Amino acid sequence: MSSNIQAMIANVSVENLDDAIPFYKELAGTEEVRRFPYRELELALVGPFLLYSGPVENYVSQTATVLVGSLDPVLDALGKAGAEILEEPNEVPNGTRIVARHLDGSVFEYLQLRA
Template sequence: MSSNIRAMIANVEVENLDAAIPFYRELAGDVEVRRFPYQELELALVGPFLLYSGPLDNYVSQTATVLVDSLDSVLDALGKAGAELLEEPNEVPNGTRIVARHPDGSVFEYMQPRS
């Protein structure tokens, strides 16, 4: 059986993306930095780090972003475990995402990237 999980990305809240990106790029190596907006937030994907900045009062803090091959498998597992779906599947710049609170209280974003 192969894993549905492709990768995990650490979510990091920063005050200033421009100031934070050089440090995280140094940590990640010579990686491409992808900047993009999401609602009122500004985000930057720097290797395994997802930096975000902006008015965070309207957002639930997330432990990490989990990149998966199939959100259907995740939704099935979350349902069986009694997890709480905080955000239904929705299209975002990088693919389709959900946000769920696990039975232990931790919150994860699950992302099925565009092919």
């Protein structure tokens, strides 16, 4: 049986993407950077790091982004556990996401990438 979880991405709030990207490229050992906007935020995916800059105070702080093959089993497990869905499934630039608060108070974004 294979896991529905494909990867975990660390969320990192930075003051300035242009200043932060070179360090995270070197740390991740990659030259690939994928930049994209989300609402009022500017984001950059650099290896296992999701850098974001902008008015972060308008958003719930997330522990990490969890890349999943399908949101269905995640929603099922969250429902069974009594977790709080903070953001229902919605389309974002790279797929479909939800944000949930676990019973221990931690907040995770779950993202099903667009095929």
